[in-house]
Amino acid sequence: MIPAIPPIPSISSASALGNVVAPTPGSAINAGGAVAPVAQGSGSFQNVLGQAIDALNGTTNNATTVSLQAAAGTASVADATIATTEADLATQLASAVTSKAVSAFNSIMNMQM
C-alpha cells in the first residue's frame, strides 16, 4: 500500500520574505495500522512543494512591496520590473514543479497491477 500524501506546510508560516520554513514532520498510517514516519529527505514531495510555495510567497510579497514603493516614488521602475519579473518566473516554477509532481504521482497510481 502506498502511504498517504502528508499535508502541505502552511503558506501563512512564510510571512517573512524569502524565509524557507521547514515543513512540519508528517506521518502516515501503513497497511498494518501502525504509524510510520514519512521520509523527510530534501527530495521528498512534501519538502520540494513546500519550499517552492514558500519561495513563491516570498517573491510575490517582495514584488508587491517594491511595486508599491515604485508607485510611491521611493523605488526605481527598474527595481519594480525586476521584482515582478522574478515573481512571474517563480509562479511559473512553482506551477511547473507542482504539475510535474502530480503527474509523477498519477503515473504511479495508474500503474496496472
Next chain:
Amino acid sequence: MSSIWSAIDTAGSGVTVDQSWIDSISSNVANMNDAATPGTPVYQAQYLVAGEQVPANSPAGSALGTGVQVESIDLGPAQGQIVHEPNNPLANAQGDVAYPVVDLGTQMANLVQAQTSYQANAKVMADSKTAYEAILNIRA
C-alpha cells in the same frame, strides 16, 4: 540580493548603474552654466566609477560575477574654468567668473553610451526571462 534568477539580478544591477550614470549626466548638463565668483565653490562635474560586484566569500575571478556597482563618484576640477566677463555681477575685481568644467559634447556622447548600455541590460533581462520560461515550459 542573490536568487535563483541570477541573470536577471545581474542585468538589473547594470540597469541600476546605468540609471545612476544618466542621472549624473543630467546633473552635469543642468549645472553647466552655474557661474560663481572665482575662489568660491563652483559646481564640480560628477563622473561615476563603476566596478564589478565581487561575490561574497570568494576572491575575484573564482566565481561567476553577480553584477556591477557604483564604486565612487569622481569630481571635476574644483576651481572651474575662469572666463573673463566684467559685466557679470559675480565677477571678481579682475572681471573673471568661474564656470564648471562641463563639456556638453562629452556629456552627450556619454549619454548615448549610457542609454545604449541601459537598453543592452534591459535586453539581457528580457532574453534571460525568455530562457527561464523555455526550461519551465517543457512538457514531457
